[in-house]
Amino acid sequence: MTVLPLRPDLAGCEPYGAPELDVPVRLNVNENPYPPSPAVVSDIAQAVARAAAGLNRYPDRDFPELRAALADYLAVESGVRLSWEQIWAANGSNEVMLHVLQAFGGPERTCLSFTPTYSMYPEYARDTLTRYVTCPRRDDFTLDVDAVTEAIKRERPAVIILASPNNPTGTALPLDDVVAILEAARECGPAGVAGTDGTRDTHCVVVIDEAYGEFRRPGVPSALELLGRTDASGGARYPHLAIARTMSKAFGMAGLRLGYLAASQELVDMLRIVRLPYHLSAVTQATALAALSHRDELMSQVASLRAERDGLVDWLRQQGWTAYDSDANFVLFGPFADREAVWQGLLDRGVLIRVVGPDGYLRVCVGTPAEMERFRNALIAVTKEDHV
Ligand SMILES: Cc1ncc(COP(=O)(O)O)c(C=O)c1O
Structure with a gap:
């Protein structure tokens, strides 16, 4: 029982934020995957x-x-x-x-x-x-x-x-x-x-x-x-x-x-x-x-990130999923009967994405070409091997 006078409307609330996990491929908070150059x-x-x-x-x-x-x-x-x-x-x-x-x-x-x-x-x-x-x-x-x-x-x-x-x-x-x-x-x-x-x-x-x-x-x-x-x-x-x-x-x-x-x-x-x-x-x-x-x-990678995003939408659709057109650096895709299981399966393979949006859907942020390849391989493996 707390003795602190937290505002009643805040009781039971958790601090906001996506899980911060140290994994090789982080595609969960819509960051730009390219760090600044040594000159910058x-x-x-x-x-x-x-x-x-x-x-x-x-x-x-x-x-x-x-x-x-x-x-x-x-x-x-x-x-x-x-x-x-x-x-x-x-x-x-x-x-x-x-x-x-x-x-x-x-x-x-x-x-x-x-x-x-x-x-x-x-x-x-x-x-x-x-x-x-x-x-x-x-x-x-x-x-x-x-x-x-x-x-x-x-x-x-x-x-x-x-x-x-x-x-x-x-x-x-x-x-x-x-x-x-x-x-x-x-x-x-x-x-x-x-x-x-x-x-x-x-x-x-x-x-x-x-x-x-x-x-x-x-x-x-x-x-x-x-x-x-x-x-x-x-x-x-x-x-x-x-x-x-x-x-x-x-x-x-x-x-x-x-x-x-x-x-x-x-x-x-x-x-x-x-x-x-x-x-x-x-x-x-x-x-x-x-x-x-x-x-x-700093903005020079935006064009390639856009191209990578459009390629990702096409690829997801070719695999039979719904992927929404995106004007951002992420794509919402699904539906999955158990999206939490897909998320966990990807995480087990070193790829962190986000469970967010309508039921059954997941959001993946666009990373480098190497990161996206790892994501694609992991997604195929999850759906084939884990049967989710
Ligand atoms: C739609 C939208 N607005 C605002 C923000 C917050 O961005 P910032 O890092 O500038 O606080 C985000 C971050 O993910 C976002 O998705």
Whole structure:
């Protein structure tokens, strides 16, 4: 019996996280399998050494240099030029999203999302005492925009979170759907809350979580281009749109913990209210800046990872399984009568993947060609030898 006053709603909860197992082939948390080159490592080490010489001081609270470098990166990656004031960053996009829920969620407020989706969303909501409501996606994991509109009207959420590409399904949202949802979100925020002009209801904040955005297939747009759109008076057409990105995936910097968000300056300034002072350490800022200066090299494997992913989808289908089209660096496949047994059989053969998503399905992340060969061989062995 504990004597500690844990919040009653946290009683019995376990800390979130996939099993961290030391096995030869780790394909369970959607990392980039390629480590940084010695040249990148050396530049980062020098940048960290320079930062270390000033560690007696607190870091820059607003870090304009890093935000400008992230804006430059987005301009190259998505062709959308944003100001540094439109960028926010924190320790992983997990923390960025927590800032969003801290600023806009809270008691008596609702966060709406669409399942199956990333399993941290309910945790951000829980931790900020925000009500978390979900609606199902269609069977192919796309969104039924009419149903989304209905849900928005019914729930009047403060925050809507849409992962695109979605985890664990790999599904990207068409821009038309995002636009329709942004329009439905206008003046449909928490009931009875006056907007900034003192008379109208607020808009719901719509977060498009593009953690896997760089892996999207050619022709699949990023919602970033909507941030550039203006209304008749020249203001932001979608002041309630936020796009979350991360350096953890395509960028190959999961260990750095640097996530970021692009939005209207008004929205970003509201996130600044809830951040802890100096939340982004000087070492993190220096490392991220050094890594961003090598963006071409760090991103050079994205094309081959995409090709490997498409090959994996084809291969899984040839074996007779269902594998969903993916715009991310992972593939959802199945169904298996006993997915836990398949997962365990793969693990016994040195390959760690993830049990997540709809019943019977598993998610595998794209690794190096050698890792994928090992995965394919192990999967065949599991299904033939273990009869699962
Ligand atoms: C959809 C989605 N969003 C956000 C994240 C969190 O990424 P980060 O490492 O930036 O916190 C993940 C991580 O797996 C993810 O799958």
